[in-house]
Amino acid sequence: MKTITFTLNGRERSFDIEPDETLIDLLRRSNLTGTKRGCDTGMCGSCAVIMDDRAVNACILFAFQADGRTIETIEGVGDFDSPHPLQTAMADTGAVQCGFCTPGIVMTANALLRQKPDAAEEDFNQHLDGNLCRCTGYVKIKEALLSCSARAADKGDA
Amino acid sequence: MNYIDFKSPTQLDEARTLLKELGESAMPVAGSTLHVFLRDESPKVAVDIARLGLSGIRLVDGIFHIGATTTVTALHEHDQPGWVLDRVASEFVTQPIRNMATIGGSSVRVFPWSDLPVALLALNAAMVITGDEERTLDAETFFASQPFHHFALGDLLTSVRVPALTAGQGFAYLKDRRTSTDFSRCTVAAWLSLEDGKIAGVRVAVGAAVPMPCRMPDVEQALMGARPGPKKFEEAVQAGLDTARWKGLHGISDEYARHLASILIVDVLNRAHQEAKGE
Numbered sequence: 001m002k003t004i005t006f007t008l009n010g011r012e013r014s015f016d017i018e019p020d021e022t023l024i025d026l027l028r029r030s031n032l033t034g035t036k037r038g039c040d041t042g043m044c045g046s047c048a049v050i051m052d053d054r055a056v057n058a059c060i061l062f063a064f065q066a067d068g069r070t071i072e073t074i075e076g077v078g079d080f081d082s083p084h085p086l087q088t089a090m091a092d093t094g095a096v097q098c099g100f101c102t103p104g105i106v107m108t109a110n111a112l113l114r115q116k117p118d119a120a121e122e123d124f125n126q127h128l129d130g131n132l133c134r135c136t137g138y139v140k141i142k143e144a145l146l147s148c149s150a151r152a153a154d155k156g157d158a
Numbered sequence: 159m160n161y162i163d164f165k166s167p168t169q170l171d172e173a174r175t176l177l178k179e180l181g182e183s184a185m186p187v188a189g190s191t192l193h194v195f196l197r198d199e200s201p202k203v204a205v206d207i208a209r210l211g212l213s214g215i216r217l218v219d220g221i222f223h224i225g226a227t228t229t230v231t232a233l234h235e236h237d238q239p240g241w242v243l244d245r246v247a248s249e250f251v252t253q254p255i256r257n258m259a260t261i262g263g264s265s266v267r268v269f270p271w272s273d274l275p276v277a278l279l280a281l282n283a284a285m286v287i288t289g290d291e292e293r294t295l296d297a298e299t300f301f302a303s304q305p306f307h308h309f310a311l312g313d314l315l316t317s318v319r320v321p322a323l324t325a326g327q328g329f330a331y332l333k334d335r336r337t338s339t340d341f342s343r344c345t346v347a348a349w350l351s352l353e354d355g356k357i358a359g360v361r362v363a364v365g366a367a368v369p370m371p372c373r374m375p376d377v378e379q380a381l382m383g384a385r386p387g388p389k390k391f392e393e394a395v396q397a398g399l400d401t402a403r404w405k406g407l408h409g410i411s412d413e414y415a416r417h418l419a420s421i422l423i424v425d426v427l428n429r430a431h432q433e434a435k436g437e
Contacts, residue, residue: 002163002164019161019162019163019164019203019204020159020160020161020162040194041194042191042194042252042254042255042258043251043252043339045252045254048254051257054231054254054257055253055254055257056254056257056258057254057255057258060190060191060193060194060258061190061258062161062164062187062190062204064164064166064204064206065187065190065206065208067166068209108253108254112253126248126253127253128253129251129252129253129338129339130251130252130253130254130255130339131252
């Protein structure tokens, strides 16, 4: 066991970790179970978290790589009582069916909107190419995410 | 990977000393996107090289110096005259992987689907290895076999140098896969230089449909000094295809891989030609 320290959802936290422990294992054993384990190969995006303002796959990132960094999970974004606008949009649009992929989609879209608040449809297409949803046809998801873009606000459709 | 310990050096010398001391049990880690494909279960010590200050892109005398731990996202977002690796980075699997994967990791261990080696071959990149002495290998030498074979204990790839595209030059990269995130079935890149309307320099590289990314010397030879155009490109490609050993991946036959490559090579040559003409 070795100790690492990083900022997790705005608070500095220290954890004792095994050298081969992935970030998703660390998060889930720390009761942050909103981050979902899907493919374990970095291809489905259900484990997406934000590290230093960029979406990354927690299933292939080793916990030691988070040492000294800033990590944000879905729990830091919003909750049932005070959801993030992206979460509200996903619910209002009917973009959620089984909900397993939703945290990863919200985290990836959140990272994009920080980089590019006026993200357009092609930006979402490119940035969410690593988020698989097996329930929907992505149409409602895209509709929800686009409604959160400043571009939509400019057009008055948000 | 079976990591039994990890080290997080912050200086290049410190990292190199660790790699030397740990010997075969050391595993440099930057983006960590490739470990799921490695079958080595022997005990390893991870040496995190992402904190060594080896990331960033600088233009020096017409050559882009790209730090080895520069992420693929940084390659994608870089915007400067003569910069073309954004075209390759945009084709690189998914956004979270682009955010994690580095140019160094994607170059040191080559998989059939690797995007960057094919482009680096066509762009005549130079690969800088820092060991007890710094040495530079041209991309063709570096990618002639699995690149990690070039490394002695304590060696690290520290930089990749790519000439900036100038007037009269063109570059194109294409990748065939079934879906946007699927493994490549064929990747091709072409760099072309024009002088007085004739081809003064050309490099064509292929990947995925061959065992290791490689140049296509017979195609290049057939084009040197020629007047470029779709018909000439098709002739040169047909004349030079047998240089490579074609290997079909993901459900396609070797013969189809060869056919696919022939179409894609003509396509990248046409695109590179258009750019070289300034169109």
